[in-house]
Amino acid sequence: MRTLNDLKPGETAVIKSFTENDADMDYLMELGIMEGTTVTFVKCAPLGDPIEIDVRGYHLSLRRSRARCIRVN
Amino acid sequence: MKQQSATPSSTGRKLTIALVGNPNTGKTSVFNSLTGLHQKVGNYPGVTVEKKTGSFLSGNTEVEIIDLPGLYSLVPKSLDDKIASDILTNQKQDIVTIDIIVLVADASNLNRNLYLLTQIMDIGKPVILVLNMMDVAKRNGLKIDRDCLQNELGVKVIPVVAKKGKGIDELKREIISLKIAEAARGARHLEVEEKFKTALAPVGDYLREKTAYGPGYVHSLSLRFISSDDALKYWLEEWRDKLDIPHFKSLIAGARKQLESLDFNWHMAEARLRYRWIDRLLASCVTRSDEVSPDISVKLDKILTHSVFGPLIFLLIFAGIFQTIFSYAEVPMNWIEAGMSLLGQWVVHIIPAGLLQSLIVDGIIAGVGAVLVFLPQILALFFFLGILEDTGYMSRVAFMMDRVMRGAGLSGRSVIPLLSSFACAIPGIMATRTVHDWKERLITILIAPFMSCSARLPVYVLIIGAFIPEGRILGIVSYSALTLLSLYLLGIAAAAGSAYVFKKVLKRGGTPSSFVMELPPYRRPSLRWTSLQMYERAKLFVTDAGKIILAVTIVLWFLASFPRNETPSDDGFTKAPIEQTYAGRFGKTLEPLIKPLGFDWKIGIGLITSFAAREVMVSTLATIYNLEDADEGSVDLRQALVNDKDPQTGKPLYTIWTALSLLVYYVLAMQCMATVAIVKRETNSWRWPLIMIVYMTTMAYLASFTVYHIGQLWG
Numbered sequence: 001m002r003t004l005n006d007l008k009p010g011e012t013a014v015i016k017s018f019t020e021n022d023a024d025m026d027y028l029m030e031l032g033i034m035e036g037t038t039v040t041f042v043k044c045a046p047l048g049d050p051i052e053i054d055v056r057g058y059h060l061s062l063r064r065s066r067a068r069c070i071r072v073n
Numbered sequence: 074m075k076q077q078s079a080t081p082s083s084t085g086r087k088l089t090i091a092l093v094g095n096p097n098t099g100k101t102s103v104f105n106s107l108t109g110l111h112q113k114v115g116n117y118p119g120v121t122v123e124k125k126t127g128s129f130l131s132g133n134t135e136v137e138i139i140d141l142p143g144l145y146s147l148v149p150k151s152l153d154d155k156i157a158s159d160i161l162t163n164q165k166q167d168i169v170t171i172d173i174i175v176l177v178a179d180a181s182n183l184n185r186n187l188y189l190l191t192q193i194m195d196i197g198k199p200v201i202l203v204l205n206m207m208d209v210a211k212r213n214g215l216k217i218d219r220d221c222l223q224n225e226l227g228v229k230v231i232p233v234v235a236k237k238g239k240g241i242d243e244l245k246r247e248i249i250s251l252k253i254a255e256a257a258r259g260a261r262h263l264e265v266e267e268k269f270k271t272a273l274a275p276v277g278d279y280l281r282e283k284t285a286y287g288p289g290y291v292h293s294l295s296l297r298f299i300s301s302d303d304a305l306k307y308w309l310e311e312w313r314d315k316l317d318i319p320h321f322k323s324l325i326a327g328a329r330k331q332l333e334s335l336d337f338n339w340h341m342a343e344a345r346l347r348y349r350w351i352d353r354l355l356a357s358c359v360t361r362s363d364e365v366s367p368d369i370s371v372k373l374d375k376i377l378t379h380s381v382f383g384p385l386i387f388l389l390i391f392a393g394i395f396q397t398i399f400s401y402a403e404v405p406m407n408w409i410e411a412g413m414s415l416l417g418q419w420v421v422h423i424i425p426a427g428l429l430q431s432l433i434v435d436g437i438i439a440g441v442g443a444v445l446v447f448l449p450q451i452l453a454l455f456f457f458l459g460i461l462e463d464t465g466y467m468s469r470v471a472f473m474m475d476r477v478m479r480g481a482g483l484s485g486r487s488v489i490p491l492l493s494s495f496a497c498a499i500p501g502i503m504a505t506r507t508v509h510d511w512k513e514r515l516i517t518i519l520i521a522p523f524m525s526c527s528a529r530l531p532v533y534v535l536i537i538g539a540f541i542p543e544g545r546i547l548g549i550v551s552y553s554a555l556t557l558l559s560l561y562l563l564g565i566a567a568a569a570g571s572a573y574v575f576k577k578v579l580k581r582g583g584t585p586s587s588f589v590m591e592l593p594p595y596r597r598p599s600l601r602w603t604s605l606q607m608y609e610r611a612k613l614f615v616t617d618a619g620k621i622i623l624a625v626t627i628v629l630w631f632l633a634s635f636p637r638n639e640t641p642s643d644d645g646f647t648k649a650p651i652e653q654t655y656a657g658r659f660g661k662t663l664e665p666l667i668k669p670l671g672f673d674w675k676i677g678i679g680l681i682t683s684f685a686a687r688e689v690m691v692s693t694l695a696t697i698y699n700l701e702d703a704d705e706g707s708v709d710l711r712q713a714l715v716n717d718k719d720p721q722t723g724k725p726l727y728t729i730w731t732a733l734s735l736l737v738y739y740v741l742a743m744q745c746m747a748t749v750a751i752v753k754r755e756t757n758s759w760r761w762p763l764i765m766i767v768y769m770t771t772m773a774y775l776a777s778f779t780v781y782h783i784g785q786l787w788g
Contacts, residue, residue: 026301026304028589029345030146030148034344034345045472047473050476050588057182058591059591060589061475062588063587
């Protein structure tokens with residue numbers, strides 16, 4: 001199963017499900033990241049982590065460890 | 074009780090407005106254009122969250138505006154969020170009662186902005202939606218149908234461009250003329266399916282019975298509690314006395330079970346339902362044209378967060394800022410010192426020599442000087458940091474540096490406060506307000522003083538100049554430069570190590586540090602706003618930390634002036650030689666304690682007076698060696714140190730190992746009363762500053778001890 005972490009710069013995908021249900025994930029959902037949301041992987045930071053994504057028309061950064069918990073198709 | 078302040082009184086009407094919105098929506102610009110310079114900055118009682126209020130007068134109506142901290146949702150993530158959320162939901166009636174909520178949204182990014190709006194509309198207070206940055210939205214090809222939004226949401230919608238002052242008059246008119254009760258009824262609430270309502274009902278009924286909230290808000294709250302344990306946790310703390318907690322929890326568990334049986338995923342149901350509503354609403358009210366001008370932020374980021382140029386540009390920007398601070402802040406700092414000394418001389422002329430003169434000149438004027446001398450650095454640093462923050466670049470710095478900070482259990486947000494601390498820990502610690510997680514912020518505060526600040530530099534220069542031999546490694550790097558570099562690195566290593574330990578102790582069992590952060594579009598900075606913020610920070614430092622610094626200076630003056638000379642001179646007062654004063658005696662009493670570090674009583678006195686500011690060590694040593702006006706570059710002072718002999722053995726009193734031990738001590742020890750004062754202010758208790766003094770000074774002692782004893786073994 002591919003996760004948000006596996007996307008390449010410029011690649012767009014739709015979120016399928018989450019592997020975690022913790023407070024951090026609640027926060028991401030409040031920011032509009034949920035099943036069915038379209039995300040674009042913009043780039044990763046100079047040291048490879050965190051990553052930058054484009055979601056609902058704004059840009060958000062999150063760590064790869066978190067991106068791995070978000071399944072996409 | 075409610076809406077009391079909205080009723081007309083004999084002098085006119087008074088309205089209280091809460092200004093709220095997501096971060097990066099230009100909320101501050103709206104606040105500034107509404108209030109002009111009629112603003113006040115303080116703190117909410119008992120916490121360290123900044124309270125910003127302002128006002129404007131229209132006809133006979135006085136409107137008070139509270140600028141709440143930016144937040145994404147009513148489920149608090151930080152202390153700032155919690156204050157904002159509490160005020161909006163009326164939990165803080167002792168502080169303020171809100172008549173109207175004005176929500177500022179970024180018109181170019183409505184989708185996420187409306188999430189908070191729909192939560193707030195459920196509270197049941199009248200809401201006005203301000204669409205800021207309409208010009209950007211237009212440029213991005215967005216066409217927003219205002220009437221459509223007004224109808225669908227049931228609230229007034231005012232488009233503005235706050236930075237240009239456009240639409241602000243209409244907003245003011247709307248605030249004044251809003252019919253409070255009618256507007257409160259007009260707002261739409263989140264609609265949910267009937268089966269869902271039935272499942273929520275027991276929780277809602279119980280809440281209605283136990284709290285004073287209206288049906289709309291209770292419904293919203295029930296949904297929130299069922300959605301997330303994290304949200305529930307916050308409210309339960311607040312309502313410990315109001316609710317039967319186990320019973321309430323069982324009600325929630327029951328509702329969740331019922332939803333599961335209906336095949337409905339209750340986890341974050343609130344977010345799912347609200348975004349479904351928002352997506353539908355925006356599909357009908359906003360159209361996006363295909364001719365979109367290319368996004369300038371994406372282009373800028375191609376360079377500014379580029380894997381090679383990004384860090385390089387970051388280093389260049391900060392090198393530039395530091396260069397400016399070190400070379401230019403020095404000038405006004407010298408003015409302040411010269412001004413204080415002139416003032417002192419003037420006082421010497423008009424007040425006869427004696428206790429009073431000494432108190433005023435060496436106690437009070439010196440104390441005021443000690444406060445003011447920090448101002449140029451604080452102002453300069455906050456000016457640059459403000460500009461960088463305002464443009465959106467700060468988030469990029471955090472983005473680029475997060476990986477580096479993670480090793481110490483921190484996140485990218487701590488980079489700026491720690492970097493600033495290389496100039497001075499005070500603005501650095503004040504800048505930790507951008508670190509949202511309280512424990513991470515606390516750790517950042519606790520380790521910030523390890524960054525070698527500019528006040529340590531004179532001590533480093535004096536000691537290195539006197540004791541580090543000349544010569545170069547491989548003919549390139551001088552031993553002096555290498556020593557100086559090592560001192561900075563030692564500070565960084567101590568900070569990283571301490572952060573690691575604090576994380577283990579403070580965040581035991583807690584969630585690992587997270588880093589979810591918006592990267593806002595780049596914007597042109599506002600000089601006016603930056604200057605205002607700079608002024609507010611400086612004022613806060615002078616009024617709050619200043620009091621403590623002044624008091625400590627007077628105590629130090631007392632210690633260094635008393636007891637007075639046994640044999641009075643003609644004018645009845647002469648200064649005692651420093652070794653006869655309490656400070657001197659204290660230094661001598663201290664001697665056995667600091668002997669294992671290689672220090673004698675003279676350094677002991679210096680360690681005490683250093684508490685005023687570390688560089689005072691230099692002038693104290695100069696006083697002890699009877700060298701007037703010697704500074705760290707003074708050859709005489711260096712010679713005096715090198716030539717000082719142990720009276721018993723006749724050998725040099727200070728060796729290179731004493732020097733290294735002293736340098737290590739200065740890197741690690743907590744010796745700055747201004748830092749202690751600002752930590753007290755920012756953590757709102759004496760606990761953390763005391764812990765800071767103890768742990769840093771213990772570390773310094775052990776490290777110096779080790780260095781000195783390695784030296785003894787070496788021979």
